Amino acid sequence: MTEECIFSLPYMRFLIDGPTTIHGSISVAGAKNAALPFLAASILLDAPLEVHRVPMIEDVHRMLEIAHRLGIAIDAVAPGVYRLTAAGCTTSELPADLTPKLRAAIIFTGPLLARWGSTVLPQPGGCTIGQRPIDLFLDGFRAFGVTVTEEAAGTRFTGKPRSARYVFPLVSVTGTETLLLLAVRTPGVSVLENAAMEPEVTALAQLLQSCGAHIEGIGTPTLVIRGVEHLSGGVVTCIPDRIETGAFAALVAACGGSLEIRDCDPTQIAVPLKLLEDMGATIATDATAGVIRISAQLPLRAISIRTHEYPGLPTDLQPPFTVALTQASGLALVHETIYEGRLFYVDKLNKMGANITLCDPHRCLVAGPRPLHGARLESPDIRAGIALLIAAACATGRSVIENVYQIDRGFERIEERLRDIGVRIQREEEGAHQPSAPIALPDSRSPQGVVGY
């Protein structure tokens, strides 16, 4: 086994020729933000955890690499199915070279502390969307009796956790997941108040419960956890990715056309769908079948939007929705309430012909409809990246999107799937002067340390 990561898409750039009218049917992948805490949860279990419908994306592969370095045995059972066995988990320290690449690596600290009574967190990954502080994690761990010290290697957490009541001063998704993972194996009754209610948190709590954890209040802001000494293994399936679902719906609202979105859960994006309906899109949902049918005749109507914790409009959908608003009639205020750095991509949309005024780091005004034209762009983060891709699909002419690693972090084989619904997109390798043929993924793709498929 080499130390080099053997999973790698040829990242490079996307070439997109617009404009596009969307048509056809697309399937939604498993949720990235459900898969990541599931993988971390395996550390707490006495027997293997088999995770199904894992999206084959870069962030998941980084998380698997970290799990491998912690001593967790990983078997790739089938495409998108991983079995994790933590019996050989030998170290409590997160790897200094990999952790900065992935903010979600911080989730491992909860189970590592529960298992070993100590862990070291090197500076976790951030991105361009804001500062991504970790003060809530430190505060929460201290409430559980853990000592926090800053060292050259990172933040060291030590001490046997004891049950606690912790009130989150603001809602944090991974903060809730991390303390939940700590509390399920901490003796006594712990209470997490103002906990995040995102479906990914609920899915994690349900997984833990299926392994023998005692958790009350799942899906509410108050989680009451009675710690147990042992948790069994289990089998879990990732919930559908609601952000991907919403991004596909926003693609239709930006480009026009109609789309059947399959293998999704419409109930988990009720607010985003309502907003698109208010803009004039026609939407039909079938929750039992997991299908959304959406059609849009441009221009739609502009409406103001505001991001909010679940069940509100997710911040992760703000960039795709902002692109859709550039094609809608009227003036819209976009209010990003969660991150202070998540609107800076709008200058890239203006470069394409949009008329967006940044009022302050949290608000911008979008005047539409404005025809967009192709441009050379750089993807700053996962969600702004997919937004630029949507903008390129509705723009006239060729766009080139660089740094597509950022898009590959969250969206599986996105160019292949978008091609099926009418987007003219290709992945071009470094050094190629002409658009290359569509690139087939190598069968051997697999993150470092993963055995099997």
Ligand code: EPU
């Ligand atoms: N915050 C603090 N201190 C902390 C932690 C968070 O001030 O210690 C602040 C953040 O700066 C932010 C707010 O609290 O302003 C909410 O952040 P949260 O902790 O909920 O974010 P997260 O848990 O780090 C998850 C998702 C993000 C998603 C946010 C909000 C995962 C792995 N990541 O991040 O997803 O934007 O919740 O819903 O679940 C993405 O998928 O592209 C992504 C960024």
